[in-house]
Amino acid sequence: MNARQFPLLLLVIATVSSAAVEINLKVTNPNKKFVANAPVVIQLQNLKNISSNERSQLAVYVDNKQISSQLDDLNKDGIQDELVFLLDLKGKETRKVVIKTIPDSERQKFPPEVYADLILKTKDGEWQYLNEISSSKNDMYNKLHHHGVAFESALIGYRIYFDNKSTVDIYGKKKYRLELPDTEWYPTSEQIAAGYGDDVLRVLQTVGVGTVKGFTNGHTVHIDKFDKRTQRIVALGNLRAVVEWEVEGWEYEGEKINITARYILYARHRDVAVEVRASENINQLATGVQRIDAGSLFSNNKGLVGSWGADYPVDDTIHYEKQTCGLGVYVPKKYVLHHQIDDANNLVIMQYLKNDVLCFHFLAVAVTKEEENKIHSDKEFFTFLKQWSLNLKPVQVKF
Secondary structure: OOHHHHHHHHHHHHHHHOOOOEEEEEEEOOOOOOEEEEEEEEEHHHOOOOOOOOHHHEEEEEOOEEEOEEEEOOOOOOOOOEEEEEEEEOOOOEEEEEEEEOOHHHOOOOOOOEEEEEEEEOOOOOEEEEOEEEEOOOOOOOOEHHHOOEEEEOOOEEEEOOOOOOOEEEEEOOOOOOOHHHHOOOOOHHHHHOOOOEEOOOOOOOOEEOOOEEEEOOEEEOOOOOOEEEEEEEEEOOOEEEEEEEEEEEEEOOEEEEEEEEEEEEOOOOOEEEEEEEOOOEEEEEEEEEOOOOOEEEEOOOOEEEEEEEEOOOOOOOOOOOEEEEEEEEOOHHHEEEEEEOOOEEEEEEEEOOOOOEEEEEEEEEOOOOOOOOOOOHHHHHHHHHHHHOOOOOOEEEO
16 A cells, blocks of 8 residues: 555544434323423433444434433443433324434533532531442431432422431422522521522421331331441433432341432422332332321322321421422332321332332422412312323333
C-alpha cells in the first residue's frame, strides 16, 4: 500500500466510528385510559448495536424533537444500565420514538425535576452529603438529618426513617416545585410565610404509606434483629430518583434473610414504584397505609387500600394546624394473601418468593397544603385511587 493512502484510510475509519447509531422504537400504552408522563425504561443490554462505550451518548427524540431523558448505572459498574424517559400516551396508543447517539454539542440541557439527599450530621455540626451509609446497630435515626434518605418530585416529598421501623413519611407542598434543597424538610418560619411546604403526617408506629414490614401473629413487626442496615441513593438525574434500604441478616420466620426495598419516584409523579428483593422465601410481609386520626378507610380486598383523614403532623398543636391527607397503596393481586384493618393501619399482607421482584405502588396527596389540589373529600380520593390503580401497567416497547 502506498504510504500516501494512510491519511485517507485513517479519515475513513474515524468517520465510520463516529457515525451516529439510530434505533426506532414503538412504545405502546397497554392501559385503557390516557396516561400522562408514562415512564419508559429501556434495558440497554437489549440494544445489541449500541456498545457499552456508546451508551453515554444516547438521546431520545419524539416527533423529531429531543426530549428529557436519563441514563442510570444501577449496579455501579461504571456502565449505564437503563435509559429512562417519559411519554404521554392515550389508551392503547402506540407512539414512535427514536433513540440515537449524538455528540455533546447537540445534547440539550433539561432542568432537574427530582431531588434526593442523604445527610449525615457530623460531630462538629457540619452536614455531610452521602450516597450511602450503613450501620450494624439501630443508631442512625438521630445521626441523619431528616432521619434518613429523602426524595421528591415537584408534587410531593418522601423520607424513609433509618431505624427499625423504616417508615415512609410525606412532605406536602403548596406550590408544585422542588423544595428540599432549600428547606431540607424543615422550613423556617420565613420559608413557610413565603409559601413553602412542610411535614404533613404524623406516622408514629404505623406503616405510614408504603412501608415494608414483617407480619407475625396478626401484627406488623419491625425489622429489629439484623446484622447490617444500609440506605443509599442508587440513581438521581433529571427524571427519576431511585433510593433504597437494604437489610442483611434479618432474623425472621426462622431464617436469616437479606432484603432490599427500592423506591423509584419519577418526575411529574406523586406515586412511587417499590421493588422488593430477598434472599429467601418470605411467607408474610405487610404494607399499606396508616389510619389518620378518626378518618375513613378504603379496601377493595384485591390489593388496593386507602386512607383519608386530618391530624396534626407533630405533637405541637399550638403552632401547627391539622393537615388533611390521602394515602394509597396498590399491590398486584398475584402477591396478595389477604387484607387486614387494625387500630393503626389498613394493611395488605403479601407473600414473597425467592428470586422474584415483588412490585407495588403507593402515593400520597397533601390535601390541605396543595393549592392546585382538586380532591376535596374521601369519596373523591378513593375514586381517584381506583382509577389510578387501573392504569399502572408498564408500557410495552418494541424495537
